[in-house]
Amino acid sequence: MLLFPDGTIWTKERPRVEELKGQPPMAMLHTLEKVVARVAGDVAILTGIQNDADTKTGAKTRVAFTSVWKRESGEWKVWSAHWTSVGQ
Numbered sequence: 001m002l003l004f005p006d007g008t009i010w011t012k013e014r015p016r017v018e019e020l021k022g023q024p025p026m027a028m029l030h031t032l033e034k035v036v037a038r039v040a041g042d043v044a045i046l047t048g049i050q051n052d053a054d055t056k057t058g059a060k061t062r063v064a065f066t067s068v069w070k071r072e073s074g075e076w077k078v079w080s081a082h083w084t085s086v087g088q
Contacts, residue, residue: 027055042071049086062086 035048045068052061067081 029053029055044069044071044076050083 029052031051033049033051035046038045045066047066048064050063050065052063053059062085063083064086065081065083068079069076070079071077
C-alpha cells in the first residue's frame with residue numbers, strides 16, 4: 001500500500017507494470033538527499049528527502065520519505081512507503 005501526500009492510497013494486489021505500458025513518461029526530475037538505510041536481515045528501512053521538479057511546469061516539491069522493504073525469494077519489495085511535505 002502506498003499513501004501519497006494528497007491522501008491517495010494505492011493498494012497492490014498484483015504487479016502494475018502492464019498498466020503503465022504505453023503511457024507517456026513522467027516529466028519529473030527526482031533527486032534524493034540525506035538518505036539513510038538500515039538493514040536487519042530481510043527487512044530494510046530507508047529515510048530521506050526527495051526533491052521533485054516538473055520539467056513542463058517548473059513546479060517543485062520537497063518531501064521527507066520513509067519506506068520499508070522486505071526481501072522475498074531474493075528480491076527486495078516495498079512493503080510500505082510514506083511521504084510528508086517539507087519546506088523548500
